[in-house]
Amino acid sequence: MKPRFHKIKMKLFCKIANPHSILFHIAGIACLIWFTVRVLPKPDRIYYPCQQISMTVASSYVIFWVILWTAIFNGLGLLIKKTKNKTTAAIPVILLSLVLIFSVSSGVFANNDDQEEFGPWEPIANQAIGTPRGANPGRVVWVWNPDATESKLKGFWWQKENNNQEVIDEMFSDGLKNLAGTNKDDQAWDVLFKHFNKIHGKGEIGYQEGEKIAIKVNLNNCYKKINYFLVDNDRDASPYTVKALLRQLVNNLGISQEDITIYDASRVIPNWFYNRVYYKTYPSLPLVKEFPDVHFVDAEGLLKGREKVKESPEKIYFSDGSGLNRTLPRCVANADYLINMPLLKRHPIQMGVTLSAKNFFGTWIEPVVDVHSYHRSAFTMGNPAPQTDLLAHKDIGNKTMLFIGDGIYATKIDHKTIDKFQMYPFNNDWTNSLFFSQDPVAIDSVMYDFLHAEGTHPCEGSQNYLHQSAQPIEDFYDPENDGKYLSDSLGVHEHWNKSYDIFSTKRYSGTENDGIDFISLGEEYANPALVIKEPIKDYLYLNGEKKLKMPFTVVIGNININVSVNGINKDIEKLDFFIDNELKHSDFQEPYEWLWEGSPRFRHKLKAVAYFEDKDTLEEEIIIWKFG
Numbered sequence: 196m197k198p199r200f201h202k203i204k205m206k207l208f209c210k211i212a213n214p215h216s217i218l219f220h221i222a223g224i225a226c227l228i229w230f231t232v233r234v235l236p237k238p239d240r241i242y243y244p245c246q247q248i249s250m251t252v253a254s255s256y257v258i259f260w261v262i263l264w265t266a267i268f269n270g271l272g273l274l275i276k277k278t279k280n281k282t283t284a285a286i287p288v289i290l291l292s293l294v295l296i297f298s299v300s301s302g303v304f305a306n307n308d309d310q311e312e313f314g315p316w317e318p319i320a321n322q323a324i325g326t327p328r329g330a331n332p333g334r335v336v337w338v339w340n341p342d343a344t345e346s347k348l349k350g351f352w353w354q355k356e357n358n359n360q361e362v363i364d365e366m367f368s369d370g371l372k373n374l375a376g377t378n379k380d381d382q383a384w385d386v387l388f389k390h391f392n393k394i395h396g397k398g399e400i401g402y403q404e405g406e407k408i409a410i411k412v413n414l415n416n417c418y419k420k421i422n423y424f425l426v427d428n429d430r431d432a433s434p435y436t437v438k439a440l441l442r443q444l445v446n447n448l449g450i451s452q453e454d455i456t457i458y459d460a461s462r463v464i465p466n467w468f469y470n471r472v473y474y475k476t477y478p479s480l481p482l483v484k485e486f487p488d489v490h491f492v493d494a495e496g497l498l499k500g501r502e503k504v505k506e507s508p509e510k511i512y513f514s515d516g517s518g519l520n521r522t523l524p525r526c527v528a529n530a531d532y533l534i535n536m537p538l539l540k541r542h543p544i545q546m547g548v549t550l551s552a553k554n555f556f557g558t559w560i561e562p563v564v565d566v567h568s569y570h571r572s573a574f575t576m577g578n579p580a581p582q583t584d585l586l587a588h589k590d591i592g593n594k595t596m597l598f599i600g601d602g603i604y605a606t607k608i609d610h611k612t613i614d615k616f617q618m619y620p621f622n623n624d625w626t627n628s629l630f631f632s633q634d635p636v637a638i639d640s641v642m643y644d645f646l647h648a649e650g651t652h653p654c655e656g657s658q659n660y661l662h663q664s665a666q667p668i669e670d671f672y673d674p675e676n677d678g679k680y681l682s683d684s685l686g687v688h689e690h691w692n693k694s695y696d697i698f699s700t701k702r703y704s705g706t707e708n709d710g711i712d713f714i715s716l717g718e719e720y721a722n723p724a725l726v727i728k729e730p731i732k733d734y735l736y737l738n739g740e741k742k743l744k745m746p747f748t749v750v751i752g753n754i755n756i757n758v759s760v761n762g763i764n765k766d767i768e769k770l771d772f773f774i775d776n777e778l779k780h781s782d783f784q785e786p787y788e789w790l791w792e793g794s795p796r797f798r799h800k801l802k803a804v805a806y807f808e809d810k811d812t813l814e815e816e817i818i819i820w821k822f823g
Contacts, residue, residue, distance in 0.1 A: 316654070730750055756772060
């Protein structure tokens with residue numbers, strides 16, 4: 196039944212996607228009108244899920260007509276040269292092209308007000324504030340292995356053919372051992388639990404049989420009941436990183452599955468995620484259960500294996516002065532330990548980030564939206580931040596014994612759209628990274644620096660919660676509403692020094708200066724590369740500005756070609772720019788740029804070649820559809 200239903204869905208999609216189908220034109224026009232009517236009055240709506248879908252369909256429809264009419268225009272151009280009345284012959288084509296391209300551009304290319312209000316900024320390096328935490332204070336382990344994923348995806352990112360479970364399991368093991376400073380997985384867990392229990396007054400003891408562990412995952416895009424069944428390419432919790440954690444807890448530490456809960460109290464746990472965690476391999480025949488007794492708790496509990504979140508007497512009281520409080524679920528209040536699994540994600544709200552602290556926004560029963568105004572006010576440096584309330588609460592941040600950052604796939608512009616990183620060592624590949632720490636401020640600082648260095652431009656105020664958590668406002672934060680205010684630092688905050696190699700421990704000030712103790716794994720996989728930074732593959736550019744994701748690369752108007760050479764210590768003699776194998780420009784020093792103006796034809800191959808002192812070369816090329 197399921198394969199037949201899948202075939203029906205695929206046939207319907209193909210009919211809609213086929214330009215010869217009337218559904219393609221109906222859907223394209225409808226989405227274009229809907230997108231324009233809704234987004235023009237309020238550009239912020241561009242980030243609504245319904246508008247993201249409309250934008251994709253509408254933009255595909257527009258590009259279809261742009262390419263079609265450009266081809267017609269070029270063809271008629273040759274014909275017009277042979278006719279006497281050139282102007283008369285060209286007018287219909289010109290008018291139709293202009294109408295089709297520019298009548299819709301105001302909606303498709305709506306500006307984001309946040310971009311204007313919060314511009315790019317450069318952090319000050321190696322100025323650590325706060326007190327490092329953890330068995331090895333302030334330690335953050337970054338594990339990178341490009342073999343964790345397939346560079347060219349087949350289908351959705353979460354399908355098994357795109358993820359190497361064996362490599363991710365190995366990355367988990369390496370991260371844990373380096374975080375604890377041991378040679379074995381079970382010893383690493385023992386170090387981490389003993390440290391946590393000691394500082395919480397339980398004595399220097401490890402995990403005890405029967406103790407409960409709750410794992411907070413990020414399923415932010417699964418906000419409706421229908422998300423149980425929907426499949427898309429939005430970035431949510433990875434079943435493969437969660438599976439790697441469960442294998443550690445169950446197989447290496449011997450924890451009973453019944454004592455483990457995976458939860459997101461404000462979202463649903465979709466089938467595509469659940470099945471790939473529940474079964475050893477999915478899809479496969481026969482299906483073999485791997486974690487049948489683990490609890491999966493979500494906001495609705497409507498499907499098999501999913502339990503509806505239940506209220507506890509415990510609450511969190513936010514410090515915005517409004518009296519706002521929220522109810523914690525039993526799976527959190529009754530847990531002995533929490534493990535927080537954030538994603539390496541940007542967020543569209545005021546150019547923020549979604550890391551460890553923000554991931555706790557799914558740790559109460561009531562709707563999340565009521566906390567958004569407090570969250571927005573926290574983007575002003577010095578203002579209180581809800582993330583600090585969460586990290587300070589006795590049953591939330593204070594109960595979290597481990598933070599595991601999932602950066603296997605990252606987002607760069609929002610909370611759901613995966614994208615490749617161009618910076619070294621990623622070199623236009625998925626980030627393929629995991630982060631480990633017992634210090635929530637330190638791990639968020641490191642993940643923040645990766646996002647910022649890639650050029651995702653999180654605003655300066657998006658790091659305010661890190662300052663608030665490292666040096667909390669005196670007599671202000673009281674998340675339990677018991678009159679006991681937060682006075683101690685929740686961790687160490689520091690920005691890295693980009694003058695050092697990304698794999699160097701010197702990127703941060705380290706233990707000698709009470710900063711972040713940075714450990715990197717994976718340098719052996721790093722290779723030099725030439726990367727075309729602008730235009731980025733599979734994006735639409737209008738007059739040099741990147742606008743939206745596309746199935747292919749489209750440039751309308753002039754564009755400044757920007758190229759970087761990653762991971763090379765040799766002197767670069769020059770960098771050449773070629774269009775269709777014809778040399779157009781040579782640059783002899785950074786930044787390597789060339790302004791591409793005009794084009795004789797609409798499909799081109801852009802190639803860049805870097806030459807070194809010993810006659811070695813690096814090159815990269817990209818196919819571009821260019822108009823004007």
